[in-house]
Amino acid sequence: MAGNIKLQICETADEVSVEAAKVFADIIRSIPDAVIGLATGSTPEQTYEELAKIHKSEGLSFSGVTTFNLDEYWGLNGDHDQSYRHFMNTQLFDKIDIRPWNTNVLNGAASSPSLECEAFETRILASGGIDIWLLGIGGNGHIAFNEPGSPVDSRTRLVSLSEDTIEANSDGRFFSDPAEVPRCALSAGIGTIREARKLVLLATGLKKADAIAAAVEGPFSPDCPSSLLQDHPDCTFILDQDAASKL
Ligand code: F6R
Numbered sequence: 001m002a003g004n005i006k007l008q009i010c011e012t013a014d015e016v017s018v019e020a021a022k023v024f025a026d027i028i029r030s031i032p033d034a035v036i037g038l039a040t041g042s043t044p045e046q047t048y049e050e051l052a053k054i055h056k057s058e059g060l061s062f063s064g065v066t067t068f069n070l071d072e073y074w075g076l077n078g079d080h081d082q083s084y085r086h087f088m089n090t091q092l093f094d095k096i097d098i099r100p101w102n103t104n105v106l107n108g109a110a111s112s113p114s115l116e117c118e119a120f121e122t123r124i125l126a127s128g129g130i131d132i133w134l135l136g137i138g139g140n141g142h143i144a145f146n147e148p149g150s151p152v153d154s155r156t157r158l159v160s161l162s163e164d165t166i167e168a169n170s171d172g173r174f175f176s177d178p179a180e181v182p183r184c185a186l187s188a189g190i191g192t193i194r195e196a197r198k199l200v201l202l203a204t205g206l207k208k209a210d211a212i213a214a215a216v217e218g219p220f221s222p223d224c225p226s227s228l229l230q231d232h233p234d235c236t237f238i239l240d241q242d243a244a245s246k247l
Pocket of ligand 1: 071137
């Protein structure tokens with residue numbers, strides 16, 4: 001399928017972060033009560049740093065903004081230093097004026113995963129839907145924790161992590177040993193993500209080049225979950241030269 005995905009190719013990974021932060025800052029300037037989807041992982045860290053800088057130097061206010069995060073490890077509570085709640089608090093939320101009660105990260109220690117996921121979807125609907133969702137991509141093409149095989153209409157749910165993902169997340173950046181990586185996560189579904197009005201996916205480095213080529217130029221197929229963004233009306237990939245090198 002020749003998709004609609006727009007490509008913005010930057011010289012460096014630093015430039016990817018600056019460009020991504022600009023897109024989010026512009027949305028927040030034009031919609032002060034924007035509803036924003038966020039991602040964790042290494043790729044968006046510098047984008048969050050840039051947004052915190054813009055908040056500090058230009059007074060960009062997040063006080064009306066509501067956020068929803070893509071995913072959370074199942075079994076970790078928000079105080080765990082590898083939880084995505086902890087990541088978001090330390091990388092972004094604690095550095096800006098967002099109201100903590102407007103930040104939605106799935107609770108990995110909820111007593112019922114299905115009720116937790118249902119409540120997350122209900123809160124997205126009640127907030128009027130997501131204006132823009134920031135995404136990363138796994139080396140196997142996953143988005144959020146939607147691993148290969150995830151259906152296009154999947155919703156927020158408890159999922160198993162693939163061996164590739166467990167490996168990728170235990171390379172010392174996050175966990176130091178694969179045995180420490182939780183085997184399951186709560187993840188927004190592909191259907192949930194596709195309903196956002198705008199999508200921005202970031203990828204940097206050669207490790208992402210095959211996944212980017214499959215997402216942009218490969219078939220529209222659950223075999224590469226990110227290819228299921230090809231028919232989204234407003235989806236941009238911001239890439240560095242390395243991530244774009246197989247296009
Ligand atoms: C994280 C997420 C994942 C990551 C992906 C890439 O919230 O949804 O899909 O975006 O695993 O991770 P990094 O950026 O660490 O390469």
